[in-house]
Amino acid sequence: MKNINHLSIIDSKFNVDYSNGEIKGKNVINAKKYLKDLPNIFGDEEAFSKIDEDALIYEVQAILPVDEGLEGGLFYGKTIVHPGKVGDEYYMTKGHFHQKIGRAEFYWGIDGEGMLLLMDQDRNTWAEKMIPGSLHYIDGFIAHRTVNTGVKPLSFGACWPSDAGHNYQEIMDNGFSARLEEVHGKPKLIAS
Amino acid sequence: MKNINHLSIIDSKFNVDYSNGEIKGKNVINAKKYLKDLPNIFGDEEAFSKIDEDALIYEVQAILPVDEGLEGGLFYGKTIVHPGKVGDEYYMTKGHFHQKIGRAEFYWGIDGEGMLLLMDQDRNTWAEKMIPGSLHYIDGFIAHRTVNTGVKPLSFGACWPSDAGHNYQEIMDNGFSARLEEVHGKPKLIAS
Numbered sequence: 001m002k003n004i005n006h007l008s009i010i011d012s013k014f015n016v017d018y019s020n021g022e023i024k025g026k027n028v029i030n031a032k033k034y035l036k037d038l039p040n041i042f043g044d045e046e047a048f049s050k051i052d053e054d055a056l057i058y059e060v061q062a063i064l065p066v067d068e069g070l071e072g073g074l075f076y077g078k079t080i081v082h083p084g085k086v087g088d089e090y091y092m093t094k095g096h097f098h099q100k101i102g103r104a105e106f107y108w109g110i111d112g113e114g115m116l117l118l119m120d121q122d123r124n125t126w127a128e129k130m131i132p133g134s135l136h137y138i139d140g141f142i143a144h145r146t147v148n149t150g151v152k153p154l155s156f157g158a159c160w161p162s163d164a165g166h167n168y169q170e171i172m173d174n175g176f177s178a179r180l181e182e183v184h185g186k187p188k189l190i191a192s
Numbered sequence: 193m194k195n196i197n198h199l200s201i202i203d204s205k206f207n208v209d210y211s212n213g214e215i216k217g218k219n220v221i222n223a224k225k226y227l228k229d230l231p232n233i234f235g236d237e238e239a240f241s242k243i244d245e246d247a248l249i250y251e252v253q254a255i256l257p258v259d260e261g262l263e264g265g266l267f268y269g270k271t272i273v274h275p276g277k278v279g280d281e282y283y284m285t286k287g288h289f290h291q292k293i294g295r296a297e298f299y300w301g302i303d304g305e306g307m308l309l310l311m312d313q314d315r316n317t318w319a320e321k322m323i324p325g326s327l328h329y330i331d332g333f334i335a336h337r338t339v340n341t342g343v344k345p346l347s348f349g350a351c352w353p354s355d356a357g358h359n360y361q362e363i364m365d366n367g368f369s370a371r372l373e374e375v376h377g378k379p380k381l382i383a384s
Contacts, residue, residue: 005316005318006316006317006318006370007317007318007370007381007383008318008319008381009307009318009319009320009321009379009380009381010318010319010320010321011320011321011326012301012308012320012321012322012323012326012327012328013320013327013328013329014326014327014328014329015325015326015327016300016325016327017325018210018324018325023327025327063327063329065296065329065331066296066331071294072292072294072295072296072332072353073296073331073332074296074297074298074329074351074352074353076298076327076329076351100264102263102264103264104257104258104264104265104266104354105266106266106268106351108208109204115201116204124197124198125198125199126197126198126199126200126201126202127200127201127202128201128202128203128204128205129201129202129203129204130204131204132210133207133208133209133210134203134204134206134207135204135205135206135207135208135215135217135255135268136204136205136206137205137206137255137257137266137268139257139258139265140264140265159266159268159298159351160266161264161266161353162296178198178199187201188201189199189200189201191199
């Protein structure tokens, strides 16, 4: 079958600004998560109730070149987690296992400072430091959540299989087994 | 099962230098391809025979956190294609379809200038320009090869599924259906 592009030289469909990870191109998905979108995530309910529910906690960009659920494709994204705390607990993403367990993901730190919280299926939780240039392999059986422990936005990139899916419910129901809190001015994992 | 890392904060296992794409960390694979490793790739056999067979054409780094062939894992890599030509044809990589057809890949330009040659299963060939920040989705059914059309090293990053594999043989036997050559000082795809 003849392809209309045969022998042509074209521009890439997408571009990334490596200074902040911003993705440009057609059909880039943009989503924002405000404090009101994150009930039952943070431990300190009183502190939560005192913060403006429209506070922007994190923003996601994603490229989905194929249908979600297709085997063999890949998605690419960028997340910005804004700096801030709810009580002593740093701003963070919802966190999830993949719906199709066993599907891995790469994250790479672009700007700012934070932590990648990881929890295995036995509910052991640990954290990897995220800095510009840090590269993280997230095994397919590990829940993951990112946390901004710094004073400026934490941005990071991601690549994951198009059939991974997101199981947010497990974390909504049972959380991670530890929270990342500021203790004497430093981030510490506290069993919860 | 208790995990030794429970509640600990650790460094990322890998780091990337975004200025040139270099990956640092344990068990990073490094491979170099010299002209002598690339027989039957370039069109001009006479020009090929006149270049030092030890000329370095490209270098690859890769992180393989799981076994090759495992479903659901991901690999991450960086390639540098050095500048140069064999006759009028620019230095380039071998090129391949994935062994497991349907497995996609992302490439992103880091430094230098070049082209991503793409060929579908009907042997239509086209090229996407690679520049710092260009982001390329390579559908799982498309052969791919990279070409340095500039004067300094072309470096780019990649992420692909751990069960994609490489089918180099199809390209070794039948090539792409077009070659990227310098014509009047500019890259042009010439049907071959």
